[in-house]
Amino acid sequence: MKRPAAAIILLVLALLHGRPARSEPPAAAKAEPPAAKSFTTRHEVVVGKAKLAYRVMAEETYLRDREGKPEASIFSTAYVLDRGGDAAARPIAFLFNGGPGSSSVWLHLGAFGPLRVDIPSDPVNPGAPPYRLAPNPQTLLPATDLVFVDPVGTGYSRALGEKKDVDYWGVDEDAAATAAFVREYLTRHKRWASPKYIVGESYGTIRASLLVRDLQLGPLNNVSINGVVLVSAALDVRVFQSGVPGNDLAYVTSLPTYAATAYYHKALDAQPADLEAFLQKARRFASTEYVTALFQGDPMPEDRARQIAQTMHDFTGLSTEFLRRSRFRVSAERFRKELLRARGLTVGAHDTRFVGKDPDDAGEAVEIDPFIRSISGPFVTAMNSYLTDELGVEMDRPYEVFQMAANRAWKRPEGESWVDGYLYTLPFLAQAAAVNSGFRVFVASGYHDLTTTFFGAEHQIQSSGIDPKRVTNRNYEGGHMMYLDAASRARLSADVAAFIQGR
Helix, strand or coil, rough: CCCCCCCCCCCHHHHHHHCCCCCCCCCCCCCCCCCEEEEEEEEEEEEEEEEEEEEEEEEEEEEEECCCCCEEEEEEEEECCCCCCCCCCCCCEEEEECCCEECCCCHHHHHHCCEEEEECCCCCCCCCCCEEECCCCCCCCCCCCEEEEECCCEEECCCCCCCCCCHHHHHHHHCCCHHHHHHHHHHCCCCCCCCCEEEEEEEHHHHHHHHHHHCCCCCCCCCCCCCCEEEEEEEHHHHHHHCCCCCCCHHHHHHHHHHHHHHHCCCCCCCCCCCCHHHHHHHHHHHHHHHHHHHHHCCCCCCHHHHHHHHHHHCCCHHHHHHCCCCCCCCCCHHHHCCCCCHCCEEECCCCEEECCCCCCCCCCCCCCCCCCHHHHHHHHHHHHHHHHHHCCCCCCEEEEHHHHHHHEECCCCCCCCCCCCCCCHHHHHHHHHHCCCCCEEEEEEECCCCCHHHHHHHHHHHCCCCCHEEEEEEEEECCCCHHHHHHHEEEHHHHHHHHHHC
């Protein structure tokens, strides 16, 4: 990663003694960065029977301090539909992924952009290059203009001047920088009057709720938001932290995902005829008998323990012996290793439909995640090729698809957004709904996602205090990136478009 060299300030001894300096150069000021770069191209995409013409603006936006000095460069890729009428009246959506430390490439080329990475819809490894981009008839462009945002340290976005990337790697720091970008973008592109939506995935849903806090909940200088789209919502982190001592909630919210996974891999004694009905039974058991059993603990009568073990086996495919030994608390990590152990296979964390093979079949934890290793190569390759070959982007630094250093260095927030050590940002959405009668929430989850489970997302929203009439909740086949499944991508896009259009 390239950073501007620190300015060298020469301390001239002659000046300290009151004598003029004749041969030494004057003190050097920090060099002003070159003008922000912008690359605009024009394209077309066919959606249904319509051919849509659009502009792509791949550009830097400088964030400046109160003296006007650039502190950070935020890179974004915006898609604006070319059509007549009042452009300011057309909706605009700001989209980003999570990590933290991820660029926006996954939502960009996987779900909602006019082009997508052309990889198999089936949960299999796509193999070696070449990979190609294909037109995406499920793009959200007919419903809204799109701005894909790369936070500082990801994509081409970098800190400037005296700032360093790490200065922006934190819950509040990241939110503040992203909020500043949104304000600057609305001003520079004359979009303040547009209906505004925020779309985030995974940690991006945390960022989205913090953006609602920083943009809409501020007094007398707020930016009204029409709605948020939460893909694989993570607003209450404790809901997903299975394996953490004392946190029984995550075991409860994970069980229906275990059931969906066992169903998919045909790991049950008897394959249910209907997945939805099966998962509804799993939800009911998890929220009643199972949570009661966890609360009761070791004093549970033996006949009751056998009954709970058998019912859990019927839902998860795990042996009753394993369930008893684990005291009915099966972490996601253990489940991924145990479910298909007899077949010598493991399942992915972000998408349990993906199977892999560890060198050590007897281990307790998965060594090689089969999902991450399968999808990263095509997206990294496609994004770099797309930026340079089709959008004509020329930058003096590499495009960082994922910044692991940011993920490791992420700082805790200030204020009251932590509950016993867990990040909890759901109240900001409830507050936004309370002060904005038009504010709405869309939640999308994958049945096979063990990092942000669908039942966990349902629990979050049902406990939020937000009027259910203003919440749209949808579950899809697939995992954390459910849009990699072709049928789910089509459903997701149609559902989000309808949400934005108020249908």
